[in-house]
Amino acid sequence: MKVTQRKPLVLPYLRGVGQIMLQNNAWTGALFLAGIFYDSIVMGIAAVVAVITGTLTAKLLRYNENDIEAGLYGFSATLVGVALTFYFNPVPLVWVAVVLGSAVATWLQHQFIRRGWPGFTFPFILATWILLYLFHHVYMPGAAASVASTMPVNDDFTTATNGFGEVIFQGSVIAGIIFFIAVFISSPIAALYGVCASLLGAFISLEFAEPAMDIHMGLFSFNAVLCAITFAGNKPRDGIWVLFSVVLSVLLDVGMLQQHMAVLTFPFVAACWITLGMQYLAQKMGIKIKD
Structure with a gap:
């Protein structure tokens, strides 16, 4: 009787974070998360929420399983989450935007992947630009306001x-x-x-x-x-x-x-x-x- 070894469920999520710098490596993703959490627990939580949202969105929409396992639907979503908590204080509206923005970035990523186009992080850029524009009139300074003073x-x-x-x-x-x-x-x-x-x-x-x-x-x-x-x-x-x-x-x-x-x-x-x-x-x- 052949026993198949199950892969840890966390791998696609960690690889999704690692793909931010084009690395299909779960350890790379884990270290990225460690670095984010070191600087900001809020941004770290946002990264986790975003990569889970992006990966689960891809699973629910039944995108290619190999692409999901490689983390291709996690990196743009992760960047959306970190960006929003970088630019804005983590009020409830921002967390809603993290989830929605991550899902939208995942859908955009799929449009590039299924056509064979190199989208890189453009889905993250487009989703974040839209959200920054929408939030422009209710701007709530986040981590961006204090970064320079800590250098x-x-x-x-x-x-x-x-x-x-x-x-x-x-x-x-x-x-x-x-x-x-x-x-x-x-x-x-x-x-x-x-x-x-x-x-x-x-x-x-x-x-x-x-x-x-x-x-x-x-x-x-x-x-x-x-x-x-x-x-x-x-x-x-x-x-x-x-x-x-x-x-x-x-x-x-x-x-x-x-x-x-x-x-x-x-x-x-x-x-x-x-x-x-x-x-x-x-x-x-x-x-x-x-x-």
Whole structure:
């Protein structure tokens, strides 16, 4: 008699959190949650509520089970939950928005997945932009109001780690280090590319004379970190695409922040779409980049 080993029920949820930085790894997701809870219990709870909502929504709508198990319906939802409790105080209306926003982000994610389109975190961006607009006239400052006052003294090390932390709206050095370790245990090369991208993002934004505190907080680095992780690989040509996408994302980041826009991870998504388009055109034109 063949005995089938049941997988822990928590795996899709942890992988859903890990997929925020494109890692299909439950330990990565667990460490991300640990970093979030370290900085803010409220945001940690919101992350848990959101990833459960997103994953259960996918199950109820009977989306592909393999995609659910891989956490593909959890990461945008998780980001919605953390973002809303970052921008707003956790009043009952915000918790309702966390649940509804997570479900909407999951549905949007499915529209990309079923068409084979690389949506990345765009479902999170769209859902959060809509909710930020709706809440604009009843703004209740949340964690965003106090992040700057908790930032440590500037140095290159913390500038690099803050780029990781800000991907999930976390401002402490400890959270940034935890997030780096979380990516490293899943993909060392992606983590190291991410560090380089974080520092490059800081350098480029410094050339545009952006505020030193904003640079140190990682506001010009976290989108670059995501781009680096996306295109990281063992071949030299991977480094070329990482560099292209990182520089592009930082330029978009600078432009959007100068217009006082809610940037979120849009520079990352836009830079990745353009980079994928460039890769496609290069392939069609027969342009080969040496390995």
